[in-house]
Amino acid sequence: MDLGKDKMLEMYRMMTRIRLFEMRVRDLATANEIPGFVHVSIGEEASATGVCAALRPTDRITSTHRGHGHLIAKGGRLDRMMAEIFGKRTGYCKGKGGSMHIVDFSLGILGANGIVGGGIPIATGSALATVIAQRDEVTACFFGDGASNEGTFHESLNLAAVWKLPVIYVCENNGFGEFTPMQTVTSVTDIAVRAQAYGIPGVVIDGNDVLEVYRCASEAIARARAGEGPTLIECKTYRWEGHVVGEQAFLGKASYRSEAEVAEWKARCPLLRFEKFAAESGKISAAELKKIREETEAELEAAVKFARESPLPDPAEVTDDVFSG
């Protein structure tokens, strides 16, 4: 698949925006500038980016508690995301959702979700709406290895397979459900084999290779759009950071993985990998990548400033938006 230089640079920019945003959010949470729980996806940028780059603006996604990357990749604005994470009224959800619940319907982002597996039936239903309305959008559903043990995963794959719904299920297998190693609580090594139980294609890919993710997602999306039903894509990846920012405070000295394992995965960084690919291809210069990083840093600075300077919600807004109409 020849992607063209613009598309490749766009994907690098997306991965960079996710990486820098997440690092900043982590630091701000550590500095207690952000209330509540924050889950970052550093190290997992390629799966979000590759899938969303293969979607159309009118396509939809559902995301997870570790969702900043998916939202950014689908076009989320850093300033309004940061404002939401700060609990400000200029945030995407007027401060009522927070880090785990950012939504932008105008971008087809049906939302991050605080319930593991919560987004899977929603994505399935979003695809059903496409069929009811006789349109052609595809819905991409992001979830983790942990969610693949939820009943909603199995019920949704069955339903989508039976109805041949235009949805793709993207399992980001980062090796851990909270603090529990995936292999200790999961009956299979590859989540993708579970697709066989529902008579749909299941593929395992290197989730840190944005180009492979893009290629594989494009095929699955084309199948879905053509009415041929869902695909399960398992992106093997890794969570560099903990489950939740600040977990050392309650975990103490307890540890659930080795430093060597973390180091090994850091060596497989999706951004470094792309930079290496770019250098070898000869089509993209280091200067072009550097410019993207600098522009992203400026964008992020502005986003933090926007969030800091935005007003908090008025307490009178507390009863708004429970019901429509």
Place this chain on the structure above:
Amino acid sequence: MPTTFIQAINQALSEEMERDPLTFVMGEDVVLSAFGATKGLIDKFGPRRVRNTPIAEAGFVGAAVGAAMAGARPICEVEFASFFYCAMDQVCNQAAKLRYMSGGQARMPITFRCVYGAMGGAAAQHSETVYAQFLSVPGIKLVVPSNPSDMKGLLKSAIRDDNPVIVFEHGALGGHREEIPPGEYLTPLGQAAVKRAGEHATVVAIGAMVPRTLRVAEKLAKEGISVEVIDPRTLVPLDEAAILASVEKTNRAVVVDEGHWRGGAAADIAAIIGEKAFDFLDGPVRRVTTLDVPIPFSPPLEKAALANEAKIEAAIRAAVGR
């Protein structure tokens, strides 16, 4: 024209599906229609809009939520109300909350239909009155029609509403026949009906308890006890004003519900009356409900557990001191 609950539901579904092409029906056995409410819809609207689901409540209720968020207008049948327990996350964490959590972005036009209540020997997992479980989850509207006419008008309003609405259909009332108005009409959500005017006591009766309470009121009228019977019709939104105005007039209140005594709709309404109409009350607000036991199977046990006319009569007599 005399119409059953089931026919009223069928008319409402058919009219609303005619009206809005994004409306569709999904659920357990909706094609064949075990109880008849969705009978014939498949012939009119075809398999795209009339969908049998697997018996997988979390999956299909969740799919209804997603379909609503993405622009469709699902009418989702959960065969028996107790089956909602299999889909509590989808109803309580997702459907109910996502509009609020998204700062008002999500539109959630879902109508859930389910059969509730004791219908004779169905035992605890097919007889429960579960609306109280949703009463303390903000974001869901709860509709409990007591007659075929309201059933049709309220269901049509529920379908057009942009919020999640659960419509509770009593299992023992499905074949009950009453006159309903001809043609199209809507019954607004949040408007109680004064089913019988009276002076000595207000009885707020819910769902299947309304016809029973009316029979008791009829009997007591012959002794000169004048009972006002209020049917709230919807528990969320609740027409507090109608209930409080009645209590201010009669100074006595009884709440009759098929749900349980603790933590139920009756407890909720009694608390509202106690808090907001205290100065008008001549005595305690009484509740007539199902005992705090799971609904038993054997007929004499089931009968002993449920609210019935004798218990309603006793509570009203205690309230008026006669």
